[in-house]
Amino acid sequence: VGERGEEREREGVEAARRALVRVLRWPVGMPITALVLTLDDDPEARRAARRSLEQDARLWVGDEVGGRVPLVLETASLVEGERAVEALSASDGVLFVDVVAIDFSDTEA
Amino acid sequence: MERRDFLKQAAMTAALIAASRLARGPGEAQAAPSRAAEASAGGAGVTWDKAPCRFCGTGCHVQVGVKGGKVVAIAGDQSAEVNKGLLCVKGYHVGLALYGHDRLTRPLLRKNGKLEPISWEQALEVIADRVMQNPKGFAIYGSGQWTIPEGYAANKLIKAGLGNNQIDPNARLCMASAVTGFLSTYGVDEPAGCYDDLDACDVLIMWGNNPAEMHPVLFSRVLERRTRGQDVLMIDLTTRRTRTSGFCQHTLFFKPNTDLAIANGIAHLLVERGTYDRAFVDQHCNFRQRTDPPSLDGKAMTFEDYRRSLAEYTPERVEEISGVPAADIRLLADLFGRRDVRITSLWCMGMNQHTRGTAINDLVHGVHLLSGHFGKPGDAPTSLTGQPSACGTVREVGTLAHGLPGGLVVTNDKHREEAEEIWNLPPGRINPKPGLHTVEMWRQFSRPEGAIDTIWVMVTNPAQSLPNTNELFEPSRKLPGKFLIVSDVYPTATVKAADLVLPSAMWIEKNGMVGNSERRTQQWFKMVEPPGEARDDAWQLLAVAKKLLDRGLPGMRDKDGRPLFHFEKDGKEVPVWEWKRYYDVNVDEQLFGEYRRFSRFKHKDLAPYQEYVKARGLRWPVVQQPDGTWRETRFRFSRSDDPYVTKGDVQFYHSVTRDDRALVWFHPYEPPPESPDAEYPFWLCTGRVIEHWHTGTMTMRVPQLQRAMPQAYVEVNAEDARRLGIANGEVVIVESRRGKVELPAWIDGRGAPAKGSLFVPFFDESIPINRATLDAHDPLSKQPDYKKCAVRLLKRPKGVVK
Numbered sequence: 001v002g003e004r005g006e007e008r009e010r011e012g013v014e015a016a017r018r019a020l021v022r023v024l025r026w027p028v029g030m031p032i033t034a035l036v037l038t039l040d041d042d043p044e045a046r047r048a049a050r051r052s053l054e055q056d057a058r059l060w061v062g063d064e065v066g067g068r069v070p071l072v073l074e075t076a077s078l079v080e081g082e083r084a085v086e087a088l089s090a091s092d093g094v095l096f097v098d099v100v101a102i103d104f105s106d107t108e109a
Numbered sequence: 110m111e112r113r114d115f116l117k118q119a120a121m122t123a124a125l126i127a128a129s130r131l132a133r134g135p136g137e138a139q140a141a142p143s144r145a146a147e148a149s150a151g152g153a154g155v156t157w158d159k160a161p162c163r164f165c166g167t168g169c170h171v172q173v174g175v176k177g178g179k180v181v182a183i184a185g186d187q188s189a190e191v192n193k194g195l196l197c198v199k200g201y202h203v204g205l206a207l208y209g210h211d212r213l214t215r216p217l218l219r220k221n222g223k224l225e226p227i228s229w230e231q232a233l234e235v236i237a238d239r240v241m242q243n244p245k246g247f248a249i250y251g252s253g254q255w256t257i258p259e260g261y262a263a264n265k266l267i268k269a270g271l272g273n274n275q276i277d278p279n280a281r282l283c284m285a286s287a288v289t290g291f292l293s294t295y296g297v298d299e300p301a302g303c304y305d306d307l308d309a310c311d312v313l314i315m316w317g318n319n320p321a322e323m324h325p326v327l328f329s330r331v332l333e334r335r336t337r338g339q340d341v342l343m344i345d346l347t348t349r350r351t352r353t354s355g356f357c358q359h360t361l362f363f364k365p366n367t368d369l370a371i372a373n374g375i376a377h378l379l380v381e382r383g384t385y386d387r388a389f390v391d392q393h394c395n396f397r398q399r400t401d402p403p404s405l406d407g408k409a410m411t412f413e414d415y416r417r418s419l420a421e422y423t424p425e426r427v428e429e430i431s432g433v434p435a436a437d438i439r440l441l442a443d444l445f446g447r448r449d450v451r452i453t454s455l456w457c458m459g460m461n462q463h464t465r466g467t468a469i470n471d472l473v474h475g476v477h478l479l480s481g482h483f484g485k486p487g488d489a490p491t492s493l494t495g496q497p498s499a500c501g502t503v504r505e506v507g508t509l510a511h512g513l514p515g516g517l518v519v520t521n522d523k524h525r526e527e528a529e530e531i532w533n534l535p536p537g538r539i540n541p542k543p544g545l546h547t548v549e550m551w552r553q554f555s556r557p558e559g560a561i562d563t564i565w566v567m568v569t570n571p572a573q574s575l576p577n578t579n580e581l582f583e584p585s586r587k588l589p590g591k592f593l594i595v596s597d598v599y600p601t602a603t604v605k606a607a608d609l610v611l612p613s614a615m616w617i618e619k620n621g622m623v624g625n626s627e628r629r630t631q632q633w634f635k636m637v638e639p640p641g642e643a644r645d646d647a648w649q650l651l652a653v654a655k656k657l658l659d660r661g662l663p664g665m666r667d668k669d670g671r672p673l674f675h676f677e678k679d680g681k682e683v684p685v686w687e688w689k690r691y692y693d694v695n696v697d698e699q700l701f702g703e704y705r706r707f708s709r710f711k712h713k714d715l716a717p718y719q720e721y722v723k724a725r726g727l728r729w730p731v732v733q734q735p736d737g738t739w740r741e742t743r744f745r746f747s748r749s750d751d752p753y754v755t756k757g758d759v760q761f762y763h764s765v766t767r768d769d770r771a772l773v774w775f776h777p778y779e780p781p782p783e784s785p786d787a788e789y790p791f792w793l794c795t796g797r798v799i800e801h802w803h804t805g806t807m808t809m810r811v812p813q814l815q816r817a818m819p820q821a822y823v824e825v826n827a828e829d830a831r832r833l834g835i836a837n838g839e840v841v842i843v844e845s846r847r848g849k850v851e852l853p854a855w856i857d858g859r860g861a862p863a864k865g866s867l868f869v870p871f872f873d874e875s876i877p878i879n880r881a882t883l884d885a886h887d888p889l890s891k892q893p894d895y896k897k898c899a900v901r902l903l904k905r906p907k908g909v910v911k
Contacts, residue, residue: 032113034120034184036128036195038329038336060117062125066132067336070124072117082817095336096329098195100127101184103116104204105155105176 031081033073034100040093041067049093058084123184127194130187131333159186159725160633161623162196163203163616164802166253166494167324168625169196170725171203173617175636180204180617189725191304191625197325197799206616207637209810211600213612214641224610229642229652229688235609237656239563239592240271244662248275248550248561252568253283253496253503255646256621257630258700260502261514262650262674263567267544269532270654270664270673274519274544275561277510279569280496280503281547282576285890286461287492288504290470293397293405293889294478295771297711297763298504298516301745302453302489303627303728307331309487310453312342312444316473317368317459317896319351322799324457324493332356344441346371346433347459348794348896349824349860349868359437362863365792365897367431369465370778372472374427374438375445377419379479384446386481390773393759394478397772399468403888406765407774418775430778445480451487452477457495458796462895466887468776475773484747484759494626495803501624501631505713505729506704510544515707519543524710531706533667546891548884551575554591555584565594567646568613572602573804573874576893577884579848582606596646601806602874613646614639620697622721628713628728628742632721635692647700648691655686711763712753781897782885785865789845789899791829792866795878796896798859805872821873824858825902829865835904842903843869848880851905867902871895 037053039046046067053061053069062070071088075081081102089097155176162169170189174182183204187194216232217224227235240247249263255278267276291298307313307330320328335341345357346368354360363371379385396415397407410418424435444452454477460469474490482488494500507514517524525539545553545561551571553559575581585591586606595607598615618639622632639645654674658665665673676683678694685691698718708715714730716739721727727741732752734740744750746759754760761771785792800818801808808814823843825835835841837856842849852869860868869878883898 032116032120034124034127036124036131038131038332041336060121062121062128065125065128068128068132070121070128072120072124074113074117082814086817096332098127098131098329099185099197100194101120101123101172101182103120103174103182105116105174105181 031075032103033075033081033085034102035071035073035085035088036098036100037069037071037088037094038096038098039064039067039069040095042093045093049091052091052093126187127185130193132337155181158634158636159188160617160636161497161625161631161726163206163497163807165324166496166499166626167191167326168497168623168627168629168631168726169326170631171196173204173636178637180207180637186725191629191726192326193330195326195329203616206807206810207618209599209807211810212598212640212643213600213604213610214643215612216642217610219608224607229644232609232611233652233656236565236594236653237660239594240653240657241660241662243562244271245273246560246562247271247273248277248544248554248564250547250550250564250566250569250571251276251278251502251508253278253280253494253499254568255498255502255508256619256623256697257498257501257506257704258620258622258697259567259647259650260498260506260508261700261704262647264506264508264512264514265532265673266650266654268513268519268528268539269534270657270662272538272540272664274510274540274542275550276508276544277547277550278503278508279547279571279574280494280499281509281892282462282574282895283458283495283892284461284492284499284504285509285892286463286466286470286887287456287494289405289467289887289890290474290492293407293467293471293765293772293774294474295746295761295763296765299500299628300489300491300626301484301747302491303743304330305743306453306487306489306491308334309451311340311450311487312344312452314344314346314441314452314454315353315357316346316454316456317348318456318493319347319353320455320493321353321356322351323495323797325799327493328353328356342444349862349866351860352799359440361433361437363431363433365794365866366463366465366781367778368460368469369472369776370422370427370430371433371438371441372469372476373419373422373775373778374424375442375476376472376479377422378424378439378442379446379476380416380419382442382446384442385479386448389481389483389759390479392757393761393770394773395766395768395770397774399774399776403467405889407772410775415773415775418777445476445482448481451485452482453487454490455493457493459896461492461892463892464782464885464887464894465776465779466892467889468774471772471774472776474771478771478773484744486744492626497625498623500626500628501622505624505708510546510550513539513707514704515709515713516711517707527710528707531703532673533669533671535668538664548576548581548886548891548893551581555581555588557588557590562590563592563594565596566603566607567596570597570601570603570804570806572606573871573877573879576879576882576895577847578877578879581884596649597806598643599806599810601804602877611649612641612643613649614643618643619645619647620695622697622701625726629726630715630721630729631726632718644688645691647696648685648688651696652686652688781894783883783897783899785899789901790865791900791902793843793845793881793898793900794862794866794868794896795871795882796868798870798872801870801872803872805874809872809874818872820853821870821876821878822853822855822858823902824860824862824868825854825856826862826864826866827857829902830854830856833902833904835902840905842905843867843878843881843900844903845881845883845898845900847883850876850878850880852876867900
């Protein structure tokens with residue numbers, strides 16, 4: 001690797017530490033995300049998915065259109081929003097999550 | 110209504126429109142294509158404009174909301190045919206990629222081992238000094254992330270100005286084998302089909318391709334059809350389980366490098382059973398075998414020769430070679446033998462990053478041609494690209510060491526004459542000898558006596574992305590006389606190793622044009638200012654060109670004594686090399702106007718710039734209609750859609766054999782250059798993860814993505830881990846004959862790798878896996894193989910802490 005390579009590697013580790021600190025300090029905002037969920041074909045799985053969605057206070061669940069559910073997700077931070085989208089993707093009865101729009105105008109990016 | 114209630118209501122409207130469109134098809138919910146998006150962010154004070162997403166080669170369009178000089182919202186563009194208003198998780202964050210806290214904002218020069226700020230004027234002088242010192246040894250290493258005008262300016266500077274042809278892009282590492290596959294089969298580059306095939310196919314075969322993670326918007330387009338009740342049979346041909354596998358009815362695991370045997374097995378059954386499309390073959394195909402040395406036109410063979418060559422590839426023999434059960438080879442051949450289904454094949458790095466990359470590309474095209482699954486919507490062999498303008502800037506603008514714009518090449522006398530005419534150069538100015546391809550360029554830069562002594566890297570990160578970096582990248586950093594210039598937006602691994610750093614504007618901080626995987630050329634305007642002293646890459650090239658002109662470098666003037674780069678407004682020259690004057694004219698429009706003249710030679714016709722301003726991209730050839738409008742082409746070589754087809758239903762009008770026929774090749778299966786052995790018993794495959802794009806220089810700066818996947822890892826098969834006593838999360842060593850890294854083990858991980866194989870993603874700068882990869886490359890495309898080399902997996906000795 002050589003001395004300069006090792007130096008760069010050390011710099012890389014240091015940069016990663018600095019990045020972590022930045023992440024922890026990332027300003028909190030209130031992003032609003034518009035999503036569309038594609039639900040499973042199985043009616044029971046769809047009903048269960050829908051019930052689960054309606055229990056999440058962060059979600060505004062729209063009327064289903066042909067197996068697609070429009071959603072609005074309001075979270076306290078971008079990080080929470082990201083996690084919520086990931087969690088929705090992994091939910092029973094949910095086949096796919098498409099993102100339609102994200103508004104972070106109240107978030108200090 | 111409270112402001113936030115308004116925002117939420119607007120977001121629900123946008124989601125409802127998208128859901129309706131998905132559920133009912135594209136005809137629905139088009140009345141107000143961008144109104145929902147425009148309403149969904151603050152309303153007052155937010156301005157919206159279109160741009161293609163910055164990341165992959167899919168070419169999704171986003172609507173970008175700007176307020177107070179900053180991006181405040183991103184929405185899928187409802188008017189865009191590619192993504193129909195939807196985005197993936199990376200598109201979701203594309204606006205934030207501008208705002209990493211460590212953007213480069215000043216030029217930096219290494220002095221006494223440290224990078225120190227200097228002025229732009231000083232930086233340009235340093236570059237001019239390096240060129241003047243040795244013009245032959247000055248190279249540009251570019252990118253499929255260059256915009257079309259940027260790549261065009263760089264190509265002209267090198268090929269018309271410096272005359273050494275020393276320019277090559279990172280796309281050499283990702284799609285060069287697709288290029289040679291198209292050239293050797295059809296005589297002209299780029300897919301005949303387009304994304305519309307995904308809406309029409311009955312069978313989708315993914316050849317070593319993982320679109321669920323790498324091109325998720327395209328993949329969701331197919332899933333959308335299935336959830337509407339349409340039957341789409343999806344087949345995953347793969348060496349490791351991916352997110353795509355989970356959605357496919359058939360996942361066929363094959364041993365690394367054996368995809369050639371599988372393709373030959375399909376062709377063998379089509380021929381022996383007589384289920385190939387005899388009429389299509391008789392009218393449209395010739396047969397070819399390879400020569401030594403290999404070439405793009407090969408050696409003619411008869412159909413009977415072809416049949417005999419395939420004879421050994423029985424399903425049982427293919428099973429023995431590849432590990433794919435004979436029954437599954439028959440399944441594939443059954444499908445290709447049917448005339449009542451439409452089959453689309455997709456591929457990307459799996460087939461291209463391959464020492465037999467051209468050959469496997471040829472064979473997959475060949476299976477489609479042999480079976481007549483070509484030329485109808487849904488019947489298409491289609492390669493995907495990983496970068497937003499690998500097609501537009503590299504393949505079409507010709508920023509490869511042998512290329513000229515419009516599909517022309519420096520080795521062809523006539524092509525050079527055409528280019529010299531458009532560029533108004535004296536005859537013979539363009540050098541007929543190709544420059545060095547990527548691997549060789551960096552090898553020459555890494556040797557004291559090597560021909561290259563300065564490389565200017567733009568929009569890419571070779572310190573992390575080149576193969577075998579211990580040999581191809583690291584040595585030059587210790588050699589006096591070797592000088593590395595890097596234009597970038599963040600302090601990447603390459604920036605940290607550079608001698609001179611130029612801060613660049615990014616994405617919507619500048620005007621731009623790109624070309625996606627389906628021949629679609631896209632345009633956007635600058636929307637926000639770049640930070641600090643960051644400036645457009647095209648400006649950097651033009652400012653250097655002006656310095657070289659002032660210093661009297663031969664080649665910087667045309668045959669009439671005018672500067673090579675000349676911009677006018679109202680008949681007067683505009684000094685665009687002065688940054689404050691750069692946007693006095695639309696430099697992109699003028700460069701594109703000149704470049705567009707090249708597009709007619711290979712029937713890749715482009716429309717005038719203003720047509721792209723109005724559209725969400727247009728697929729070439731774009732031809733003007735009698736009423737003055739411009740019409741794009743979805744299906745090339747097909748009479749139903751391609752205006753250049755004049756004979757029959759299908760016409761390969763750039764045929765290698767000049768008889769309107771495509772070539773069906775025979776290539777034998779051969780073992781790879783390096784396979785596991787007693788000393789290095791594991792296969793190593795490298796690749797991407799959904800959270801990060803390429804070397805992570807942008808996505809690792811988006812906190813959400815960085816948190817979701819903070820570092821690289823090695824996926825280890827559970828049985829292998831048990832045998833070696835490796836625990837989940839334990840830091841292990843992955844070592845090849847070329848280099849090693851330490852990283853945590855993830856038992857089975859996402860991919861559940863087969864016994865004896867490992868997977869490591871390459872996005873993490875702190876775990877540079879390309880120290881271990883192989884620089885062996887395809888003999889025609891010169892593309893290296895990142896998907897298979899031999900490594901060993903070791904437990905870290907106790908007491909050693911990295």
